Amino acid sequence: MEHKAKSIRPFIGAKDFDISRSFYRDLGFQETVLSPGMSVFKTDGIAFYLQKGYVQDWIDNTMIFLEVDDVERYWTELIALNLTAKYKEVKLTPIKVYDWGRECFVHDPSGILWHFGEFFNH
Numbered sequence: 536m537e538h539k540a541k542s543i544r545p546f547i548g549a550k551d552f553d554i555s556r557s558f559y560r561d562l563g564f565q566e567t568v569l570s571p572g573m574s575v576f577k578t579d580g581i582a583f584y585l586q587k588g589y590v591q592d593w594i595d596n597t598m599i600f601l602e603v604d605d606v607e608r609y610w611t612e613l614i615a616l617n618l619t620a621k622y623k624e625v626k627l628t629p630i631k632v633y634d635w636g637r638e639c640f641v642h643d644p645s646g647i648l649w650h651f652g653e654f655f656n657h
Contacts, residue, residue: 544575544582548594550624550645552587558622558644559585589645598648606630606637606653613641613651 549555556574560566564576572587583599603609610630618625618641628640638652 542580542582544584545599546584546586547597547599547647548586548588548590548645550589550594552585554622554644555585558618558625561616561618561621594645594647598650600638600650600652603651603653606639606651609651610639613639 552572556566559576564578567575567577569575569584574585575582576585581601607630613627619627622644624642624644624646626640626642630637630639636652636654638650641649641651643649
């Protein structure tokens with residue numbers, strides 16, 4: 536089967552929809568409100584849907600990997616946002632190096648784990 540995909544957009548939930556909306560705007564995503572309980576967040580041609588819905592098992596097991604061009608720059612910018620002061624639930628984990636590349640981590644206000652990574656060129 537040949538995929539001629541143009542995008543992939545995961546759906547994620549939010550424990551507190553308004554707090555999560557604010558968090559993702561602070562991260563630099565552009566929000567388009569689709570309904571009172573659904574928004575799409577976009578950056579550079581990629582997107583995800585945030586919905587007003589929370590199932591703890593689902594949220595606790597949701598991880599998203601976002602490939603970035605320079606994880607060092609990205610980490611520096613994350614720290615500068617001071618997200619852990621603004622959002623008490625947010626956790627940041629510094630860059631880790633693996634055989635495939637490097638990544639840092641952010642738990643969003645609901646507990647979703649974001650991986651921001653950069654692959655090594657082989």
